[in-house]
Amino acid sequence: MSALSNHRFLKMNGLGNEITVLDLRGSLHVVSSAEARAIAADSRSRFDQLMVLHDPVSPGTDAYLRIYNTDGTESGACGNGTRCVAWAMLADPIMSRPVHEGLVLETKAGLLPVTRVSDTVFTVDMGPPRLSWNEIPLRDPYPDTRAIAVDTHIPEHPELQSPSAVGMGNPHAIFWVENAQAYDLTAVGPKFEHDPVFPERANISFAEVVSPDHVVLRVWERGAGATRACGSAACATLVAGARKGLTGRKAKISLPGGDLLIEWRESDDHVLMTGETQLEHEGFFVPALFAGAA
Numbered sequence: 001m002s003a004l005s006n007h008r009f010l011k012m013n014g015l016g017n018e019i020t021v022l023d024l025r026g027s028l029h030v031v032s033s034a035e036a037r038a039i040a041a042d043s044r045s046r047f048d049q050l051m052v053l054h055d056p057v058s059p060g061t062d063a064y065l066r067i068y069n070t071d072g073t074e075s076g077a078c079g080n081g082t083r084c085v086a087w088a089m090l091a092d093p094i095m096s097r098p099v100h101e102g103l104v105l106e107t108k109a110g111l112l113p114v115t116r117v118s119d120t121v122f123t124v125d126m127g128p129p130r131l132s133w134n135e136i137p138l139r140d141p142y143p144d145t146r147a148i149a150v151d152t153h154i155p156e157h158p159e160l161q162s163p164s165a166v167g168m169g170n171p172h173a174i175f176w177v178e179n180a181q182a183y184d185l186t187a188v189g190p191k192f193e194h195d196p197v198f199p200e201r202a203n204i205s206f207a208e209v210v211s212p213d214h215v216v217l218r219v220w221e222r223g224a225g226a227t228r229a230c231g232s233a234a235c236a237t238l239v240a241g242a243r244k245g246l247t248g249r250k251a252k253i254s255l256p257g258g259d260l261l262i263e264w265r266e267s268d269d270h271v272l273m274t275g276e277t278q279l280e281h282e283g284f285f286v287p288a289l290f291a292g293a294a
């Protein structure tokens, strides 16, 4: 029987980005790719990202997070999911521990300090953007001048040229477009996600600049598809927009699921993301879910 059978989970969302939170602190079990896909396939626990809490690794941190996409692959960052985890660690009657408000979470990509703004609103310090080609990563070297403009290789879409590339603990490509609604994400997204210029694939964004402090964004996520919001994409977009002179260092990013406030702080180069979280329901994994999932 799987260690996850009958285990409790929370189904949450961050601006409609579907998040399932699973607390494995105190257990050595690591969710396999097949288990993640099985959890995603069930309508009660369906997710764009599965956020799994493990015991803290680095001194001074409160939990180590593993983040899974719908297809079972792992990511180093998920802004919307990190806010949901913070809510669970501070407010869920079972997951919360003796409360202190300044949480520090850790992923394979680094540290994520979180502060609570109100009951359901949190600010995540997503750290500094990764702007060199080998950190994003890109296949080929690019000089690090303005927002890196990448040469993509999708001949069917000649109108989509030279997206900006930014790493936020995961790889992002941002196309600057006149109308973000004009693109069929399902048709275009997967092609660019798998463009060979991105050796670890990429999250693909379509950004429409309304004003220097307001951008409309739609995102095709690596490993998860079109989602209603993507926090790290909003951060990557603000960074790339500021570097290109299209935005200031602080802007509202409007996604289909709602707005995020993003600030690229001058003093320490960190990107701060503020937004809502919502609890939908709790549940328990039925053992049959994992039949056949190693």
Ligand SMILES: N[C@H](CCC[C@H](N)C(=O)O)C(=O)O
Binding pocket: 017, 048, 049, 069, 074, 075, 076, 077, 078, 079, 080, 081, 170, 171, 203, 221, 222, 223, 224, 227, 229, 230, 231, 232, 233
């Ligand atoms: N939805 C997430 C990002 C998921 C990124 C994931 N699709 C990947 O890079 O593999 C967010 O709010 O930041």
